[in-house]
Amino acid sequence: MTELLHSPDGNILGVERPENYGTSANVSSSAQMSSPNEELDENNSNVRRHRRQDQQQNRTDNDDEEIFKYGASHVVKLFVPVSLCMFIVIVTIKTTTSYTPGGAQWAYTPFTEDKQTNTQRILFSLANAMIFMAFVIAATFILILLYKFRCYKIIHGWLILTTLMLLFFFLYSYFSSISASLNRPIDMITICFLTWNIGVMGMYSIHWKGPLRIQQAYLILMSALLALVFYKFLPEWTGWLILGVISVWDLLAVLCPKGPLRILVETAQERGEPIFPALIYSSTMVYMVTAVDPPREEFATINTNSIANTSNSNADETNENGGFVNAAIRQQQPRRQLIPRADVPQEDVRREEPRYIVEPAATPHIEDDDDEEKGVKLGLGDFIFYSILLAKASALGDWTVTMACYVSLLIGLCLTLLLLAIFRKALPALPISITFGLIFYFSTVYIIGPFCAQLSLVQVFI
Amino acid sequence: MTVMECVGCTMIAFGIPFSMFIFTIARHPFRIIILMTSAFFWLLSLLVSSLLWYAVVPLRSELAFAVPFSVIFQEAFRYLFYLVIKRAETALQSVRLQELAAKGMIFDRLAVAYASGYGYGLISGAFAIVNVLSDMAGPGTIGISGHSQGFFTATAFLTLAIILLHTFWGVVMFTSLDKHGYQRIVGPIVVVIAHMLFSCLTLINRTKTPVYAISLVTGYLLLLATIFYTIVLNGVTLNSFRRSFINVRETTTPLT
Numbered sequence: 001m002t003e004l005l006h007s008p009d010g011n012i013l014g015v016e017r018p019e020n021y022g023t024s025a026n027v028s029s030s031a032q033m034s035s036p037n038e039e040l041d042e043n044n045s046n047v048r049r050h051r052r053q054d055q056q057q058n059r060t061d062n063d064d065e066e067i068f069k070y071g072a073s074h075v076v077k078l079f080v081p082v083s084l085c086m087f088i089v090i091v092t093i094k095t096t097t098s099y100t101p102g103g104a105q106w107a108y109t110p111f112t113e114d115k116q117t118n119t120q121r122i123l124f125s126l127a128n129a130m131i132f133m134a135f136v137i138a139a140t141f142i143l144i145l146l147y148k149f150r151c152y153k154i155i156h157g158w159l160i161l162t163t164l165m166l167l168f169f170f171l172y173s174y175f176s177s178i179s180a181s182l183n184r185p186i187d188m189i190t191i192c193f194l195t196w197n198i199g200v201m202g203m204y205s206i207h208w209k210g211p212l213r214i215q216q217a218y219l220i221l222m223s224a225l226l227a228l229v230f231y232k233f234l235p236e237w238t239g240w241l242i243l244g245v246i247s248v249w250d251l252l253a254v255l256c257p258k259g260p261l262r263i264l265v266e267t268a269q270e271r272g273e274p275i276f277p278a279l280i281y282s283s284t285m286v287y288m289v290t291a292v293d294p295p296r297e298e299f300a301t302i303n304t305n306s307i308a309n310t311s312n313s314n315a316d317e318t319n320e321n322g323g324f325v326n327a328a329i330r331q332q333q334p335r336r337q338l339i340p341r342a343d344v345p346q347e348d349v350r351r352e353e354p355r356y357i358v359e360p361a362a363t364p365h366i367e368d369d370d371d372e373e374k375g376v377k378l379g380l381g382d383f384i385f386y387s388i389l390l391a392k393a394s395a396l397g398d399w400t401v402t403m404a405c406y407v408s409l410l411i412g413l414c415l416t417l418l419l420l421a422i423f424r425k426a427l428p429a430l431p432i433s434i435t436f437g438l439i440f441y442f443s444t445v446y447i448i449g450p451f452c453a454q455l456s457l458v459q460v461f462i
Numbered sequence: 463m464t465v466m467e468c469v470g471c472t473m474i475a476f477g478i479p480f481s482m483f484i485f486t487i488a489r490h491p492f493r494i495i496i497l498m499t500s501a502f503f504w505l506l507s508l509l510v511s512s513l514l515w516y517a518v519v520p521l522r523s524e525l526a527f528a529v530p531f532s533v534i535f536q537e538a539f540r541y542l543f544y545l546v547i548k549r550a551e552t553a554l555q556s557v558r559l560q561e562l563a564a565k566g567m568i569f570d571r572l573a574v575a576y577a578s579g580y581g582y583g584l585i586s587g588a589f590a591i592v593n594v595l596s597d598m599a600g601p602g603t604i605g606i607s608g609h610s611q612g613f614f615t616a617t618a619f620l621t622l623a624i625i626l627l628h629t630f631w632g633v634v635m636f637t638s639l640d641k642h643g644y645q646r647i648v649g650p651i652v653v654v655i656a657h658m659l660f661s662c663l664t665l666i667n668r669t670k671t672p673v674y675a676i677s678l679v680t681g682y683l684l685l686l687a688t689i690f691y692t693i694v695l696n697g698v699t700l701n702s703f704r705r706s707f708i709n710v711r712e713t714t715t716p717l718t
Binding site: 400448451452 | 491492494495498499501502505508509511512513515516523525528529532533536585586588589590591592593594595596613616617620621623624660661664665667668672677
């Protein structure tokens with residue numbers, strides 16, 4: 001789970017994020033709206049080269065400013081969906097009993113935890129967690145391989161199938177279990193009608209096109225449903241272990257030089273395609289960009305001539321070391337993605353006046369789009385695991401635990417975004433948040449909670 | 463009935479803070495982040511104080527021991543938070559602070575102070591009342607076996623007081639730390655004393671049928687005094703206040 005920011009007019013803070021934890025469990029959803037490969041034509045590449053030079057000059061000036069200017073609103077734009085997702089999960093858990101854990105267990109976690117001794121319990125839940133992680137890792141690698149060899153059709157098919165299953169099946173079971181546990185009978189026809197309509201609209205907006213809000217709403221809804229399912233079917237200690245292990249995995253997968261998610265991100269950047277927009281919650285209209293203008297030009301530019309060009313044309317940044325080159329490319333990338341949008345209307349404009357990209361803030365074009373173009377992406381997996389943690393916290397019945405976990409998760413997210421602004425590359429969003437969340441979960445349950453209970457019992461305010 | 467009581471007490475405790483949030487914070491992402499961060503700092507201070515409470519086993523039931531320490535920890539973490547903000551600010555100074563400030567998105571000192579105080583208050587109020595609220599929703603009710611029936615209402619009002627108090631304490635602390643001279647020292651001391659006073663006043667609620675009038679009245683008097691002190695500290699005089707009525711544009715409440 002990585003995340004990146006595009007910044008507004010193209011100064012970028014990072015940008016993409018693949019996510020596929022969910023996939024492993026048939027859960028993730030995603031779609032790729034981006035389009036296929038196209039070769040770039042010579043004209044464009046020239047234009048682009050100019051543009052790049054200009055951009056680089058301005059970039060240094062603007063970057064820092066952009067970080068702080070838009071950083072705050074990016075963070076809040078992620079707070080809202082994450083909170084919404086958690087809210088859905090908490091309300092569901094608080095109002096119904098149908099999502100309490102226990103009973104059925106998944107094939108993914110074959111061992112039960114009702115053992116005699118703690119040692120046995122730990123061993124069994126460890127085994128469960130390992131099996132689960134094996135699925136996750138296997139799914140990730142399959143995805144990477146498919147992507148590497150450009151089997152887009154298969155990936156699409158896979159993602160569409162999982163989304164389909166997730167939306168229809170889980171939505172159906174959500175409705176029926178809610179109605180059952182609230183003791184409010186709903187007839188089959190209504191449930192099917194609702195599921196069908198909601199599901200079809202979801203498929204449309206996620207995999208094809210639809211208003212950004214609706215797409216975002218569906219992604220949030222799916223994450224919430226998935227988190228509920230995970231919460232219900234994972235045995236308690238297995239759940240904790242998985243939370244821990246998956247954040248370590250996230251860290252490795254995104255940051256290791258050969259980490260799968262990193263490879264995914266980098267490949268996508270090379271090809272100039274956004275990564276499966278439906279695996280990612282994005283506060284921007286990514287698919288619009290990609291649908292309209294083939295970003296793969298970037299790919300060509302960057303790979304073929306870019307490195308050479310850049311280092312020639314721009315002494316400051318690229319000369320010395322490859323690291324800088326990479327960084328430069330990375331930064332340009334998102335900007336390029338943004339460019340197309342602005343000139344969606346007429347292709348020609350772009351060729352004639354490439355400069356307007358250079359001074360984005362000054363051009364009316366871009367200002368119009370401001371809100372939509374800057375953005376941060378957060379993997380749905382992050383939503384899911386945050387929500388699982390919060391679900392576990394809220395199930396205790398002690399609201400202080402819920403609040404402590406909520407605050408610490410969001411602070412973790414804040415810190416991650418801060419690091420993102422500094423390092424400007426895809427970062428794992430789970431480790432910091434989950435670490436904080438776990439620390440505060442357990443310390444609140446065992447230490448803070450009793451203290452607060454005693455305080456509020458005798459009405460002493462600290 | 464129980465649900466109505468729950469809703470009512472929620473309104474009492476969070477009605478004013480909620481509207482403060484809507485009007486002064488919600489539309490400023492930067493303040494939201496400050497709010498969350500200061501809430502996190504409060505959480506850390508709570509963690510430290512409950513660790514102390516937990517560690518000193520013999521005094522665990524004697525809150526008169528834990529509460530003063532908790533107050534000290536909270537104010538220490540508030541100061542720590544101030545240092546963090548200060549640090550961030552210096553880091554930003556290299557980054558064309560003036561331009562940023564001109565665009566209105568950067569450290570407006572008063573706004574930072576306000577948001578951080580509000581964050582402190584919000585989370586501490588929430589921690590104080592949230593479980594009471596969830597018990598309040600039913601099915602049982604309080605007061606049947608001789609306990610005071612005003613428990614819920616008093617808790618709600620005290621929560622409101624602590625939220626507002628924290629907000630103003632935040633402003634006092636931050637603005638006086640920004641100043642030079644004696645105010646730099648007086649401000650934090652006033653905050654610590656006021657906080658200690660309020661917390662220790664609530665210690666008298668520990669009886670079975672407490673007289674809430676004492677803690678409520680003194681609490682709200684303390685709140686008034688703090689508000690007054692905050693206003694004076696920020697250089698609002700009667701004249702400037704009057705002027706703000708005459709000329710609406712010349713606002714005396716820079717928070718908005």
